[in-house]
Amino acid sequence: MNMWRSLLFVPANRQKMLDKLGAIPADGFIFDLEDTVPAEEKAHARQMAADCIAQLPADRCWVRVNGIRSGFLHEDLDAFVGQVQVAGFVLPKQDTAADVAAVDRMLASLEASRGMAVGSIPVIAMIESASGVLFAHQIMTASSRVASAVYAGGQDGDMNVSLGATWSSEGPEMMFARQMTLLSARAADIPCPLDGVYANIADPAGFERDTQLSQRLGFRGRTVIHPSQVEAANRIYMPSEADIAYYTRVLQAFEDALGRGTASTTVDGKLVDVAMAANARRVLDLVAAYQRK
Incomplete structure (x- = not known):
């Protein structure tokens, strides 16, 4: 059973951050090739991530690829399928089951061409839009590869844009989408549904309150964006x-x-x-x- 209290996002083109990962007690790392990396840096970021991943334990390293409509996805998958230390891929902006199915086919082709068991690479689906929430259960059951799903509802992020809602942690503005994503994950028998980032790294007290709420709701871990958030996430999601x-x-x-x-x-x-x-x-x-x- 794969369980993560904390999955730390790491921009794959930031060498200073990559160099520090060995000392950070996160349950896993997400090497980000998507939103934090400009288009002209994508190829370089792939190589930097691959070099860093080779030095870390295999079960801690995930790669967030670019979206299916970005034009970069095939190159991302091609660069990492078969690298033993890569635990799997994080799929951004999953709006329908067809998105997951398309990535599943791409992975199956690469696995077969490299002598790997087809279906052996897991993925984590990110739910980032109204469509993603509405079709969350279909997305999470579209492939046996789906090991977990993330409610990506960080402040002023894609979910806010899609819903047109004001962001809040405990208020009603985002709560239905947050709980619907969790409900869909549980209905899909996902053992470790993941909450999304808390964007204000200057508000550690707010992060703790939001993570306590997340744990009470039933999330088993979350993605984080700064090493300072790792200890609190690890502590709060662990039963006392x-x-x-x-x-x-x-x-x-x-x-x-x-x-x-x-x-x-x-x-x-x-x-x-x-x-x-x-x-x-x-x-x-x-x-x-x-x-x-």
């Missing part, structure tokens, strides 16, 4: 020591109850039955997945 201790006791009490021939008991005055035991296993499995990072 108190929760771990409680759910460990819940599972033990439930197993003891089964040994007595019943499927219900109480822990700290709270009912524990099959559903509560399943939730306890989910939390402890989540902790184990995070700890493997």
Whole structure:
């Protein structure tokens, strides 16, 4: 099970940032070839990213390619398919299932030509528009490659432009789109739905509040844009020591109850039955997945 509390965006053409990655405790990195890289820098950014990725653990390196209508996508995929350290690709601006299906076909062709198992490269779909939200479940189930999806609702970003809404964290302006993306991911059996960036890096308190809200909503991690946001994301998405201790006791009490021939008991005055035991296993499995990072 792939789980990420923090995926740090890194502009692939910024050598100073690339040089620092080994010391940053993010669960993963997204080498960005898209919005942060001007057109004339794309080819150079691919090479810089490839050189850096070769020095990092394979399960931490993702590449955000350019969009399907950009004219750069095929070159992006061609440059990285087969590089062992690349965990997969992040697909921006996924508006319909046809977008995912088109990338799936391109990847399948490259995999086959390079002797790789067809379908072996995972992707993360970014939901960045009203169309993306409306068709989110179809997008997330358009290919078995889709390992996760990102609600890309950062302040003044593409989602704001598409919706015509004022950005807010806790208010109603963006909440339906945020929750609909999460709902679609859960309905698609995606274990680690990802929230998007918090754009104001000068507001760490706001980032913590927004990440706490994100965790309560059901997101399991998020994309971040600055190393200073990594520690808070890792801490907030990880269940607390108190929760771990409680759910460990819940599972033990439930197993003891089964040994007595019943499927219900109480822990700290709270009912524990099959559903509560399943939730306890989910939390402890989540902790184990995070700890493997």
